[in-house]
Amino acid sequence: MENARIEKLAGIRERISRHFSQGIMPFWRQRGLDREYGGYITCFDASGNWLPDDTDKYIVTQTRMIWGFSLFHQHQPDDPFYQEAARQGVDFFIEHFWDTRHGGWFWKVKRDGALSDAGKVVYGQSFAIYALSQYYLATGDQRGLDYADRTFQLLQRYCVDVARGGYYENLEPGWRLSDGGFHAGDRKSLDIHMHLLECFTTLYKASNLEIHRRRLGEVIQVILRHMIVPERGCGRNQFDLEFNPIPPIAIRRTWNAERKGELAEGAVHTTSYGHNLELAWLLLQASDIMGEPRTTYGVVIQRLVDHTLQYGIDWVNGGLFRDGPYDGVAIVRDKEWWQHAESLVGLLDAYILFGNERYLDAFEKVWEFSDRYFINHELGEWRTLLTETGEPIDPGLGNPWKACYHTGRAMSESLKRLDYILNRP
Amino acid sequence: MENARIEKLAGIRERISRHFSQGIMPFWRQRGLDREYGGYITCFDASGNWLPDDTDKYIVTQTRMIWGFSLFHQHQPDDPFYQEAARQGVDFFIEHFWDTRHGGWFWKVKRDGALSDAGKVVYGQSFAIYALSQYYLATGDQRGLDYADRTFQLLQRYCVDVARGGYYENLEPGWRLSDGGFHAGDRKSLDIHMHLLECFTTLYKASNLEIHRRRLGEVIQVILRHMIVPERGCGRNQFDLEFNPIPPIAIRRTWNAERKGELAEGAVHTTSYGHNLELAWLLLQASDIMGEPRTTYGVVIQRLVDHTLQYGIDWVNGGLFRDGPYDGVAIVRDKEWWQHAESLVGLLDAYILFGNERYLDAFEKVWEFSDRYFINHELGEWRTLLTETGEPIDPGLGNPWKACYHTGRAMSESLKRLDYILNRP
Numbered sequence: 123m124e125n126a127r128i129e130k131l132a133g134i135r136e137r138i139s140r141h142f143s144q145g146i147m148p149f150w151r152q153r154g155l156d157r158e159y160g161g162y163i164t165c166f167d168a169s170g171n172w173l174p175d176d177t178d179k180y181i182v183t184q185t186r187m188i189w190g191f192s193l194f195h196q197h198q199p200d201d202p203f204y205q206e207a208a209r210q211g212v213d214f215f216i217e218h219f220w221d222t223r224h225g226g227w228f229w230k231v232k233r234d235g236a237l238s239d240a241g242k243v244v245y246g247q248s249f250a251i252y253a254l255s256q257y258y259l260a261t262g263d264q265r266g267l268d269y270a271d272r273t274f275q276l277l278q279r280y281c282v283d284v285a286r287g288g289y290y291e292n293l294e295p296g297w298r299l300s301d302g303g304f305h306a307g308d309r310k311s312l313d314i315h316m317h318l319l320e321c322f323t324t325l326y327k328a329s330n331l332e333i334h335r336r337r338l339g340e341v342i343q344v345i346l347r348h349m350i351v352p353e354r355g356c357g358r359n360q361f362d363l364e365f366n367p368i369p370p371i372a373i374r375r376t377w378n379a380e381r382k383g384e385l386a387e388g389a390v391h392t393t394s395y396g397h398n399l400e401l402a403w404l405l406l407q408a409s410d411i412m413g414e415p416r417t418t419y420g421v422v423i424q425r426l427v428d429h430t431l432q433y434g435i436d437w438v439n440g441g442l443f444r445d446g447p448y449d450g451v452a453i454v455r456d457k458e459w460w461q462h463a464e465s466l467v468g469l470l471d472a473y474i475l476f477g478n479e480r481y482l483d484a485f486e487k488v489w490e491f492s493d494r495y496f497i498n499h500e501l502g503e504w505r506t507l508l509t510e511t512g513e514p515i516d517p518g519l520g521n522p523w524k525a526c527y528h529t530g531r532a533m534s535e536s537l538k539r540l541d542y543i544l545n546r547p
Numbered sequence: 548m549e550n551a552r553i554e555k556l557a558g559i560r561e562r563i564s565r566h567f568s569q570g571i572m573p574f575w576r577q578r579g580l581d582r583e584y585g586g587y588i589t590c591f592d593a594s595g596n597w598l599p600d601d602t603d604k605y606i607v608t609q610t611r612m613i614w615g616f617s618l619f620h621q622h623q624p625d626d627p628f629y630q631e632a633a634r635q636g637v638d639f640f641i642e643h644f645w646d647t648r649h650g651g652w653f654w655k656v657k658r659d660g661a662l663s664d665a666g667k668v669v670y671g672q673s674f675a676i677y678a679l680s681q682y683y684l685a686t687g688d689q690r691g692l693d694y695a696d697r698t699f700q701l702l703q704r705y706c707v708d709v710a711r712g713g714y715y716e717n718l719e720p721g722w723r724l725s726d727g728g729f730h731a732g733d734r735k736s737l738d739i740h741m742h743l744l745e746c747f748t749t750l751y752k753a754s755n756l757e758i759h760r761r762r763l764g765e766v767i768q769v770i771l772r773h774m775i776v777p778e779r780g781c782g783r784n785q786f787d788l789e790f791n792p793i794p795p796i797a798i799r800r801t802w803n804a805e806r807k808g809e810l811a812e813g814a815v816h817t818t819s820y821g822h823n824l825e826l827a828w829l830l831l832q833a834s835d836i837m838g839e840p841r842t843t844y845g846v847v848i849q850r851l852v853d854h855t856l857q858y859g860i861d862w863v864n865g866g867l868f869r870d871g872p873y874d875g876v877a878i879v880r881d882k883e884w885w886q887h888a889e890s891l892v893g894l895l896d897a898y899i900l901f902g903n904e905r906y907l908d909a910f911e912k913v914w915e916f917s918d919r920y921f922i923n924h925e926l927g928e929w930r931t932l933l934t935e936t937g938e939p940i941d942p943g944l945g946n947p948w949k950a951c952y953h954t955g956r957a958m959s960e961s962l963k964r965l966d967y968i969l970n971r972p
Contacts, residue, residue, distance in 0.1 A: 275700070275703075275704050278700075278703045278704045278707065279700055279703045279704070279758065280758055282703065282707050282709055283712070283765065284707055284712055284713065284714070284762060284765040284766065284769065285712050285764075285765040285766075285768035285769055285772070286712050286768075287708070287709055287710050287711050287712040288709065289709070296757070297757075297758065298757060299761075332721070332722075332723060333704065333705055333722065336724075337709060339710075340708065340709040340710040341709065341710075343710035343711075344709065344710055347710070
């Protein structure tokens with residue numbers, strides 16, 4: 123690697139490190155705790171002001187905040203703040219989200235904890251496992267691992283599709299399967315199976331139990347067998363219960379549907395560049411934690427990343443597009459925060475695995491766009507949605523689906539990889 | 548139906564009723580209880596004498612005796628004996644077979660209950676669910692349903708193959724997957740999936756829980772999708788984990804392997820006529836208990852039974868053969884007790900469903916052979932194994948795999964069906 127590149131990466135590393143510890147961490151430390159009711163507040167406008175009309179607490183962001191504060195505690199273990207911030211969130215989460223009758227976690231509560239939506243969504247359950255396992259790893263609080271494993275067991279009991287493999291994703295109170303269509307009881311997706319991969323990885327790391335490892339290996343097999351386009355190497359999006367690919371629709375209790383409502387018309391097959399790169403690095407992380415060779419999923423990872431290099435990276439403006447066809451230029455060309463965060467990690471992993479600096483070119487393109495347009499440096503968090511060229515569409519810094527998980531994680535994971543690339547201890 | 552046939556069936560009904568209440572029930576009442584250690588004794592020679600060298604207690608026969616005594620209690624509820632006989636067996640079973648560390652049931656203990664083989668075999672777990680659900684239905688003892696559901700949950704946690712569907716069948720202490728080959732951690736089978744169908748049916752009947760119904764429906768789907776020969780309608784035998792059919796081998800911890808040892812050479816694809824007819828009536832029973840139309844699996848049932856009528860029934864000597872190719876005459880032509888017991892029920896169901904007296908012809912062929920050669924009328928139980936023409940090969944009346952389950956159940960189930968056919972209340 124040339125000196126100019128080393129210096130450039132070293133500079134990026136310093137910016138990322140500073141943004142993480144002096145931007146993201148203080149942003150959420152100052153704003154993220156609900157000191158009146160417990161749990162977390164995650165809805166903030168472009169000026170970092172709390173949006174008091176938007177007070178429902180979602181499983182997704184409550185768990186992501188637990189996860190994030192657990193991570194922050196690992197970075198600053200001598201500061202008692204973050205551990206306590208995570209603990210009080212776990213308290214609130216267990217008290218108000220846990221279904222004492224049927225087991226598992228509700229979808230949504232009011233700010234004070236009053237039940238608002240008792241649906242059982244596997245996406246939400248997976249983040250509970252992920253957050254509680256991470257909380258256990260960070261703090262040693264046994265409740266974290268206990269509830270994570272209880273949730274794992276409930277997924278095995280109620281959500282596995284024993285006839286066809288994989289998991290049912292959308293269930294209602296009492297763990298009954300949801301209806302079809304907008305309720306998506308008749309669909310499976312890469313998104314949810316990828317987040318099961320993610321949470322089983324951390325659960326296995328926390329428990330070292332063989333059954334957690336086995337289920338992790340199986341969900342990887344489901345993804346590899348059914349959810350990648352063989353000819354192109356990119357991920358598919360949605361499937362029927364038999365894993366036949368079907369054009370994706372907006373689904374209830376998802377970020378897209380909450381923004382736009384029920385929109386089923388005009389659905390066409392697309393792939394998500396952000397999911398592809400997130401899957402790439404999560405696969406590598408899983409094989410690392412399972413003690414498998416780093417080459418185990420090498421071909422899969424390389425093709426996922428190469429597809430994004432070809433179609434997903436915006437080599438002109440920087441950053442990366444949201445969605446596109448399996449083979450052709452991107453069609454959803456605005457820029458969203460989380461795809462940028464996840465792709466940073468995936469691109470660094472691709473460089474480490476394959477040694478091709480083209481992946482570093484892409485990493486720099488995504489970082490520079492993020493640094494310039496997404497990050498609100500004054501306040502310390504990322505904007506939500508931008509145009510192709512970086513103008514704000516949604517400059518908000520937090521919402522019911524956006525907290526410190528994608529941004530904080532991407533900074534933490536990128537730092538580790540940049541230190542490795544730069545030969546730092 | 549002609550009068551001659553009605554009279555003939557009425558006569559058979561009387562013989563079956565008498566054999567059940569004056570043969571099978573007293574045989575096991577007098578001999579089946581281990582009054583020294585608790586639990587059951589099941590090994591008896593041709594004269595009905597206990598074989599004291601053969602004292603290991605297997606999960607398969609301990610649970611089948613619990614199931615049987617529960618059934619007997621339902622037939623004679625005013626007699627306190629059978630309920631108590633079942634209860635003490637449940638006591639022994641929970642005390643000595645339950646794995647208090649990992650959950651689930653051991654494979655084998657010594658006569659006094661000392662652990663002998665801690666393997667976790669899904670075949671055995673399925674009979675635990677079946678027996679404990681039936682015991683709960685017969686007695687109301689909540690322990691039965693509680694342990695049945697706990698076992699169900701452990702199957703979901705440890706035995707489902709989430710990548711490919713269906714269940715892993717052979718596991719070791721701590722629920723680790725068994726090795727391949729003779730240990731069969733790399734195989735799936737119709738046999739075990741059929742017994743899961745059987746036990747989930749009774750569990751759902753006992754619990755009325757939606758998840759038990761869902762898992763029942765799924766295991767039926769696994770069987771229908773993968774385990775029937777589409778061109779012939781008969782069942783396949785063994786599969787790799789992907790459900791590719793592979794020639795069956797003897798497998799550790801099965802009745803065939805215990806008789807003959809490890810025999811993998813010369814394996815060829817065969818179908819079991821007894822399993823096919825057992826599957827036929829268990830499918831119908833499952834659809835009844837799920838409240839589905841009786842036609843739901845009608846085509847599957849008809850083809851299973853018709854294949855046996857064509858190749859399995861011995862129209863010359865009576866009875867039915869054991870195994871044969873998918874398309875051609877039977878190759879394992881000796882006669883075994885359990886296939887005869889199960890086929891009686893399946894053939895009566897086929898007549899009730901389809902109205903063709905050819906099924907009654909076959910029923911009479913199997914009953915008359917059983918009545919004449921299998922049943923030891925003096926002592927009240929069935930011999931184990933006979934030649935094609937009825938000479939005893941193994942005239943023993945009980946062994947580590949043979950108790951009162953196939954014979955008692957066949958008599959009870961046949962009585963119900965004959966009463967229906969004969970329009971009796």
